[in-house]
Structure formats: structure tokens, C-alpha cells
């Protein structure tokens with residue numbers, strides 16, 4: 393079929409436009425410099441593929457940017473195609489672009505690739521491990537091969553499973569999107585988190601817990617919430633790191649005033665008295681909000 397179309401193209405184009413830089417097999421002036429021939433030339437042989445690409449999300453976005461970007465698209469990903477257009481074979485064209493190809497148009501995703509930056513870059517996770525090129529409709533936006541929770545679970549099954557624990561960041565039985573807390577490219581933060589600082593990404597939604605308080609309850613470490621909570625899910629109520637809250641408190645508070653008779657049931661629940669676990673505006677001993 394491609395061959396039939398090719399012949400027609402050769403004849404028509406050959407007669408009507410001989411010498412112009414279209415898909416003329418063997419024509420030596422197709423090369424527009426740097427081995428590039430432009431999308432129109434690719435389309436003379438890959439008509440269906442080109443049509444589908446242009447109609448898809450990526451093609452439409454490129455066209456909206458400029459006609460020139462769209463014209464550079466095929467070779468932006470598949471590499472300069474002059475040799476391939478002259479003598480088509482699988483050997484002289486890249487089927488699967490490397491990240492550098494994507495980065496030629498998306499320099500802002502560069503940080504992902506740097507050796508010292510987040511774990512995905514260090515582990516050579518490439519653009520096309522998560523994105524689709526745009527030859528067919530994308531299963532999820534933006535040009536993703538699946539919804540984030542499913543996509544990320546493909547490689548992070550252990551984390552995804554934590555969202556099934558009794559207490560977890562779920563809406564109904566649907567886990568939160570991983571991207572509500574994580575970024576995937578461009579930011580050099582431990583854990584690929586969207587926010588950093590004491591209360592980190594948690595404060596985006598739980599601003600009331602973040603203070604500032606007149607009597608804050610340290611730790612004020614970066615991502616301090618994680619001193620006591622699990623971010624994804626936990627077997628313990630309130631996604632705490634410990635089953636018994638007293639055990640959690642006693643991790644840091646070893647030398648309590650002696651009237652705290654820990655062997656008495658009354659003292660097993662520290663929050664009977666210290667209710668302001670996140671900080672207080674009234675009481676330095678956190679006994680009042």
C-alpha cells in the first residue's frame with residue numbers, strides 16, 4: 393500500500409513539481425540543511441501516520457505554537473530523515489526517540505535528565521516511560537500512557553499498595569493522584585515533592601496544622617509532619633507511624649516529669665491532657681489549643 397502510494401506520489405510530484413523539495417525519491421535537493429526534509433516530505437510516504445499525528449493532541453498543540461514547529465515535529469523525534477527519505481529502511485531512521493529529542497523542544501524538562509537530580513533521572517527513566525508520542529489518542533493528559541495513579545503504580549507497586557491500608561489518602565476507594573504531592577520533572581527536591589519546608593507538601597491542604605503557633609511543637613525538620621505520620625497510608629488511625637500514640641511521643645520524650653507515671657493507664661493516652669499535638673497558641677505544655 394505504502395509502495396503504491398509512493399509510486400503515485402512519485403509520478404504526480406515528479407511531473408508537476410520536479411525539482412521542488414517534496415517527497416521525490418532520489419532528488420538531491422530534499423535536504424533543507426542538517427539532513428532535515430520537513431514533515432511534508434515524511435507525509436508523502438507516511439500519509440496516514442502524519443494525518444493521525446497532526447489531528448492528535450501533540451500535533452494540535454504544536455500547530456497552535458506555530459506551523460514551523462509542526463513541520464519540524466517528525467524529525468524532532470525521529471531524527472534527520474534525508475537519508476531515509478532517499479532510501480527508506482528501518483536502519484536509517486530512529487523508531488524510538490531518546491529524551492534528548494524531546495528536550496530539543498522541552499528544555500524545561502531538562503532537570504530530569506541531569507545526573508545529580510531526582511531519582512528518575514539517575515535511573516534513566518525516560519520521557520516515553522510515562523508519555524506517549526501522540527500518534528494515537530492519549531489514554532490520559534498530558535500525553536500520558538495512563539492516569540498517574542496507574543502509571544506510577546507500574547513501577548511503584550509497593551507505594552501504591554499503601555493506599556489500600558485501612559487509613560490512607562483516599563477519596564472513597566480511589567487513591568489520591570500521586571501528582572497531588574509529587575512532581576515528576578524539573579524540581580530538585582528530596583522525594584520529588586511539590587513543596588518543601590517544615591510542613592512541606594502537607595500544608596497545601598492541611599494549612600490549619602502548619603501553624604505558625606505561639607508554642608509550636610517541634611520537630612521543625614523539613615517534612616516535619618512525617619516524624620509522626622505516613623504520607624501514603626498506614627495501618628494506624630490518622631496515618632500515624634505508631635499504633636499507640638504514647639509510643640510515638642515516648643520516641644522523643646524520654647525524661648518526663650516524674651508525676652507522669654507511665655505504668656498508670658491514665659498516662660497511656662498522652663492526649664488526654666496534651667491535646668494540641670500540632671502546636672498551641674495558649675499553653676506551652678500543649679494542653680490547650
Ligand code: HEC
Nearest residue numbers: 415433434437466467470473476477480481482485486487
Ligand atoms: C520515500 C518514502 C518515505 C519517506 C519520504 C519517508 N519514509 Fe519512513 N519509511 C518508509 C518505508 C517504506 C518504511 C518501512 C521500512 C521497512 O519496513 O524496512 C519506513 C519506516 C519508517 C519508520 C519506522 C522505523 C522502524 O524501525 O519501524 C519511521 C519511524 C519512519 N519511517 C519515519 C519517517 C520520517 C520521520 C520521515 C520524514 C523525515 C520519513 N519516514 C520519510 C518510507 C518513507
Ligand code: HEC
Nearest residue numbers: 431434435438441442445465466469487488489525526527
Ligand atoms: C513526540 C515524538 C514523535 C513525533 C513528533 C513523531 N513521532 Fe513517529 N513515533 C514516535 C514513537 C515513540 C514511535 C514508536 C511507537 C511504538 O513503538 O509504539 C513512532 C512511530 C512512528 C512510525 C512507525 C509506525 C508503525 O506503525 O510502525 C512512523 C512511520 C512514524 N512514527 C512517523 C512519524 C511521522 C511521519 C511524524 C510526523 C508527522 C512523526 N512520526 C512524529 C514518536 C514521534
Ligand code: HEC
Nearest residue numbers: 453454457461464465468469489493494497519523534535
Ligand atoms: C518539534 C518540537 C517538539 C518535540 C520534538 C516534542 N514536543 Fe512535546 N510539545 C511541543 C509543543 C509546541 C507542545 C505544546 C506546549 C508548549 O507550547 O510548550 C508540546 C506539548 C507536550 C506535552 C503537553 C501535552 C498537554 O496536553 O499539555 C507533553 C507531555 C509533551 N509535549 C511531551 C513530549 C515528549 C515526551 C516528547 C518526546 C518523545 C516531545 N514532547 C517532543 C513540541 C514538541
Ligand code: HEC
Nearest residue numbers: 491494495498501504512517518519521522534540571576
Ligand atoms: C515518571 C513519569 C514521567 C517522566 C519520566 C516524564 N514525564 Fe512529563 N509528565 C509526567 C506527568 C505525570 C505530568 C503531569 C504533571 C502534573 O500533573 O503535575 C507530566 C507533564 C509533562 C509536560 C506538560 C507540562 C508540564 O511541565 O507540566 C511536558 C511538556 C512533559 N511532561 C514533558 C516531558 C519530557 C520532555 C520528559 C523527558 C525528558 C518527561 N516529560 C518525562 C510524567 C512524566
Ligand code: HEC
Nearest residue numbers: 510511512515517521540543544547570574576582583584
Ligand atoms: C518506568 C518506571 C517508573 C515509573 C513509571 C515511575 N517511576 Fe518513580 N522511580 C522509578 C525508579 C527506578 C526510582 C528510583 C528507585 C526507587 O526509589 O524506587 C523512582 C523514584 C521515585 C521517587 C523517589 C524520589 C527520590 O528522590 O527518592 C518518587 C517520589 C517517585 N519515583 C514518584 C513517581 C511518580 C509520582 C510517578 C508517576 C507520575 C512515577 N514515580 C513513575 C521508576 C519509575
Ligand code: HEC
Nearest residue numbers: 541544545548551552561568569570572573583615618623
Ligand atoms: C499526600 C501526599 C502524597 C501522595 C498522594 C503520594 N505521595 Fe509519595 N511521598 C509523599 C511524601 C511526603 C514522601 C516523603 C516521605 C519521607 O520523606 O519519608 C513520599 C515518598 C515517596 C517515595 C519515596 C519513598 C518511599 O516511600 O518509597 C515514593 C517512591 C513515592 N512517594 C511514590 C508515590 C506514588 C507512586 C504515589 C501515588 C501512588 C505517591 N507517592 C503519592 C507524599 C505523597
Ligand code: HEC
Nearest residue numbers: 559572573593594596597598617618621622623629630631
Ligand atoms: C491534595 C490535598 C492533600 C494533601 C497534599 C495532603 N492531604 Fe492529608 N488529607 C486530605 C484529605 C482530603 C483528607 C481526608 C479528610 C477527611 O476524610 O475528612 C486527608 C486526611 C489526612 C489525615 C487524617 C486521616 C484520618 O484517618 O482521619 C491525616 C493524618 C493527613 N491527611 C495527613 C497528611 C500529611 C502528613 C500530608 C503530607 C504528607 C498530607 N496529609 C497531605 C488532603 C490532603
Ligand code: HEC
Nearest residue numbers: 591594595598601602611616617619620621630637669670
Ligand atoms: C509530634 C507528632 C505529630 C506531628 C509532627 C504532626 N502530627 Fe498530625 N497528628 C498527630 C497525632 C498524634 C494525631 C492524632 C490526633 C487525635 O487523634 O486526636 C494527628 C492528627 C492529624 C490529623 C487528623 C486529625 C484532625 O484534626 O483532622 C491531620 C490532618 C494531621 N495530623 C496533619 C498533620 C500535618 C499536616 C502535620 C505537619 C504540619 C502534622 N500532622 C504533624 C501527631 C503529629
Ligand code: HEC
Nearest residue numbers: 609610611619637640641643644662663666669676677678
Ligand atoms: C520527633 C520527636 C517528637 C515527637 C514524636 C513528639 N515530640 Fe513533643 N516535643 C519534641 C521537641 C523537640 C519538643 C521541644 C522540647 C524543648 O524545647 O525542649 C517537644 C515539646 C513538647 C511539649 C512541650 C513541653 C516542652 O518541653 O516544650 C509537650 C507537652 C510535648 N512535646 C508532648 C508531646 C506529645 C504528647 C507527643 C505525642 C503525641 C509528642 N510530644 C511527640 C519532639 C517530639
Ligand code: HEC
Nearest residue numbers: 638641642645648649652658659660661662664665666677
Ligand atoms: C493527666 C494529664 C497528663 C497526661 C496523661 C500526660 N501529661 Fe504530660 N504533662 C502534664 C502536665 C500538667 C504537665 C506540665 C507540668 C508542668 O507544668 O511542669 C506536663 C508536661 C509534659 C511535658 C513537658 C515537660 C517539661 O519538662 O517541661 C512533656 C514533654 C509531656 N508532658 C509529655 C507527655 C507524654 C509523652 C505523655 C504520654 C506518655 C504525657 N505527657 C501524658 C499532664 C499530663
